Amino acid sequence: MEKDFQIDELKKHFKDKVILIEKKNNRRIFVHISPDAVVKISDFLFSNLHYRFIIASALQSNLGFEIYYHFSNDKNGEIVNLHVILPAKKTAIESLTGLFEAANWIEREMHEILGIDFLNHPNLEKLISEGNWAEGVYPYRIEK
Amino acid sequence: MGFKEFCFKKSLWLFHFGGASCNNCDIEILDCLTPRYDVERFGMLLVGSIRHADVLLVNGSINQKDKKRLLEIYHQAPKPILVVAIGACGCTGGIFAEGNTFAGPVDKIIPVDAYIPGCPPKPEAILAGIVKLLNKKPEQHKSA
Amino acid sequence: MSKIIPIGPYHPLQEEPELFKLYCEGEIVKDVKWETGYNHRGIEKLSESKTFDQVFFLVERVCGICSTSHPFAFANCIEEIGEIEVPNRAKYIRTIIAELERIHSHLLWVGLAGHFLGYNTVFMWAWKYREPVLDLFEKISGNRNSYAMFKIGGVRRDIENDKIPEIKKILDLVKKKTDLLTGAVMDDPVIHARTKGVGILTKEDIIDFAAVGPTARASGIAIDVRKDDPYAAYPLINWKVITAEEGDVFAKAKVRLLEMYESVSIIEQCLDGLKKEPEGQTEIVVKNIPEGIGTGHAEAPRGEVFHFAKTNGSNYPVRHKIRAPSYVNIATFKKSCIGQTISDATISLAAVDPCYCCTERLASVYDFGSGHKILGGEELIRISQKQTDKLLKL
Ligand code: SF4
Numbered sequence: 297m298e299k300d301f302q303i304d305e306l307k308k309h310f311k312d313k314v315i316l317i318e319k320k321n322n323r324r325i326f327v328h329i330s331p332d333a334v335v336k337i338s339d340f341l342f343s344n345l346h347y348r349f350i351i352a353s354a355l356q357s358n359l360g361f362e363i364y365y366h367f368s369n370d371k372n373g374e375i376v377n378l379h380v381i382l383p384a385k386k387t388a389i390e391s392l393t394g395l396f397e398a399a400n401w402i403e404r405e406m407h408e409i410l411g412i413d414f415l416n417h418p419n420l421e422k423l424i425s426e427g428n429w430a431e432g433v434y435p436y437r438i439e440k
Numbered sequence: 441m442g443f444k445e446f447c448f449k450k451s452l453w454l455f456h457f458g459g460a461s462c463n464n465c466d467i468e469i470l471d472c473l474t475p476r477y478d479v480e481r482f483g484m485l486l487v488g489s490i491r492h493a494d495v496l497l498v499n500g501s502i503n504q505k506d507k508k509r510l511l512e513i514y515h516q517a518p519k520p521i522l523v524v525a526i527g528a529c530g531c532t533g534g535i536f537a538e539g540n541t542f543a544g545p546v547d548k549i550i551p552v553d554a555y556i557p558g559c560p561p562k563p564e565a566i567l568a569g570i571v572k573l574l575n576k577k578p579e580q581h582k583s584a
Numbered sequence: 585m586s587k588i589i590p591i592g593p594y595h596p597l598q599e600e601p602e603l604f605k606l607y608c609e610g611e612i613v614k615d616v617k618w619e620t621g622y623n624h625r626g627i628e629k630l631s632e633s634k635t636f637d638q639v640f641f642l643v644e645r646v647c648g649i650c651s652t653s654h655p656f657a658f659a660n661c662i663e664e665i666g667e668i669e670v671p672n673r674a675k676y677i678r679t680i681i682a683e684l685e686r687i688h689s690h691l692l693w694v695g696l697a698g699h700f701l702g703y704n705t706v707f708m709w710a711w712k713y714r715e716p717v718l719d720l721f722e723k724i725s726g727n728r729n730s731y732a733m734f735k736i737g738g739v740r741r742d743i744e745n746d747k748i749p750e751i752k753k754i755l756d757l758v759k760k761k762t763d764l765l766t767g768a769v770m771d772d773p774v775i776h777a778r779t780k781g782v783g784i785l786t787k788e789d790i791i792d793f794a795a796v797g798p799t800a801r802a803s804g805i806a807i808d809v810r811k812d813d814p815y816a817a818y819p820l821i822n823w824k825v826i827t828a829e830e831g832d833v834f835a836k837a838k839v840r841l842l843e844m845y846e847s848v849s850i851i852e853q854c855l856d857g858l859k860k861e862p863e864g865q866t867e868i869v870v871k872n873i874p875e876g877i878g879t880g881h882a883e884a885p886r887g888e889v890f891h892f893a894k895t896n897g898s899n900y901p902v903r904h905k906i907r908a909p910s911y912v913n914i915a916t917f918k919k920s921c922i923g924q925t926i927s928d929a930t931i932s933l934a935a936v937d938p939c940y941c942c943t944e945r946l947a948s949v950y951d952f953g954s955g956h957k958i959l960g961g962e963e964l965i966r967i968s969q970k971q972t973d974k975l976l977k978l
Pocket of ligand 1: 463499500534561645648
């Protein structure tokens with residue numbers, strides 16, 4: 297009961313920024329949001345609802361670049377995936393590192409493998425590519 | 441007896457270099473030191489610096505970034521030195537050979553005297569391999 | 585003038601082999617920076633070119649010590665996409681393997697922590713008692729590491745019922761030896777002196793860095809995927825989550841040692857459960873994986889392993905993301921090391937249990953100005969060991 301209530305709160309707070317809440321089963325929830333609200337919604341999940349940030353996964357698809365931010369509620373084992381779509385032309389999104397340290401490395405990694413820019417990231421340096429592949433090469437991108 | 445044979449006659453000191461490995465090989469090498477296998481009874485000792493070593497053990501696939509370090513270590517080594525490639529990764533690249541950062545198996549980078557295959561090779565196999573190498577006729581040592 | 589002390593660079597988990605640079609003034613660590621990429625093998629990319637059956641062999645080799653946890657999380661992930669329910673017998677076998685792995689991994693850690701403290705007796709003991717566990721693995725799966733037990737819909741090999749008494753006998757032995765080891769570690773005044781109050785992580789730090797596993801549990805945060813989001817046989821049996829409040833290195837050691845007892849008890853209950861299930865029912869046949877997005881996690885010895893996969897109805901994952909526990913735990917060094925002395929830094933680093941190779945290999949100290957090598961990796965361990973000697977003489 298309670299958990300449905302928690303997630304529906306998102307819709308109440310952020311209205312049209314939350315495009316769709318999709319409950320796959322009662323432990324896996326996908327929330328499709330618009331990219332400009334990612335910081336606010338993550339902050340709400342992290343500070344108000346006390347979710348733990350697990351990781352983010354980026355991938356390339358026909359729609360452009362997609363990022364899933366995975367959050368977990370350790371009290372009832374549910375995983376909430378915030379899903380944003382970035383158009384292929386404008387691959388930039390606000391960084392979450394200001395909210396929690398845990399986002400630091402993964403944003404650097406996504407920057408390297410897919411070339412997504414994270415605005416306001418404290419240090420968007422190379423993490424894994426140094427010496428392994430050249431600057432400006434994004435090995436996980438699909439050439440079209 | 442020539443100088444080269446003389447060098448490998450008594451206690452050998454080993455130096456361990458791990459490339460991009462999965463860690464199993466490293467653990468099995470360390471396992472050789474512990475009471476059940478006890479490599480020290482053959483007079484072998486794992487040392488912390490290549491400058492003291494007679495044998496260089498290399499395990500794991502080598503990626504672009506490691507390649508430079510491996511070459512540097514090889515140049516720092518006092519010659520003659522024996523090189524042993526350990527594990528499927530060290531011998532051929534193993535499961536990682538198709539990876540985008542793979543820089544070639546060990547023998548494409550430095551000369552190798554012995555191969556110990558297995559994923560991971562058992563400690564018994566590592567011991568058997570090194571002892572076999574010792575009993576090899578010295579003129580067959582490639583790099584020595 | 586601050587000196588840079590690099591620790592690393594090799595670290596054996598997925599994309600996270602690192603070079604730590606400790607910025608020191610005198611003996612005090614002022615800042616920590618890291619650099620990774622030495623161990624990057626492009627596993628996520630490789631995985632996209634392998635069929636679901638082959639991916640298991642690949643993720644097993646993300647980390648040799650956690651060679652059950654990654655397949656476990658991946659199986660959870662794909663089975664969620666396909667809505668597959670594995671038979672009970674397979675659930676029990678999966679749990680047994682995962683817990684055996686926890687025991688061997690924790691023993692390995694205790695040994696290495698002992699080594700870093702200059703306590704080589706503990707190192708030799710712990711690794712000696714780890715051998716029976718590896719023998720068990722060899723009995724069950726045919727290999728000491730990399731067990732290849734997992735597949736979608738079940739496990740590859742059965743544990744026959746007539747093997748169970750034998751396994752129980754070895755478990756008893758392991759338990760006895762663990763008693764011995766726990767006694768030796770927990771009551772030792774020198775270990776107390778070297779680990780209590782060292783490398784403290786507070787609750788707030790843990791939440792900020794989103795640390796998981798024993799690192800979080802030692803700071804009083806009771807997160808454990810096995811309890812929070814139960815999978816496999818964990819909901820069917822009785823066990824408890826071990827926590828400690830202090831957050832220092834000693835608390836982490838305590839949590840790990842006590843967890844081993846829980847693991848033994850879990851395995852025993854699973855073996856009893858196994859007897860009730862019909863032999864041979866270890867898998868269900870899975871024809872194809874539908875299109876979808878799945879997330880799966882499992883509790884590895886070091887914390888939560890997280891896998892994310894996107895499928896498109898074909899034989900291959902379209903995108904596969906792996907998050908190993910050390911990825912978030914290692915970042916906590918920034919908190920636990922700063923303000924410590926160099927000799928305490930090694931054990932603080934070792935406390936979150938990154939794979940040991942990183943501190944063992946190619947560590948060297950560079951003078952900030954000239955870039956000349958001053959101290960090697962052995963040297964660092966030696967400094968740490970000297971500190972213990974000093975304490976012994978007091
Ligand atoms: S040979 Fe096998 S066990 Fe050894 S590093 Fe490679 S994958 Fe790991």
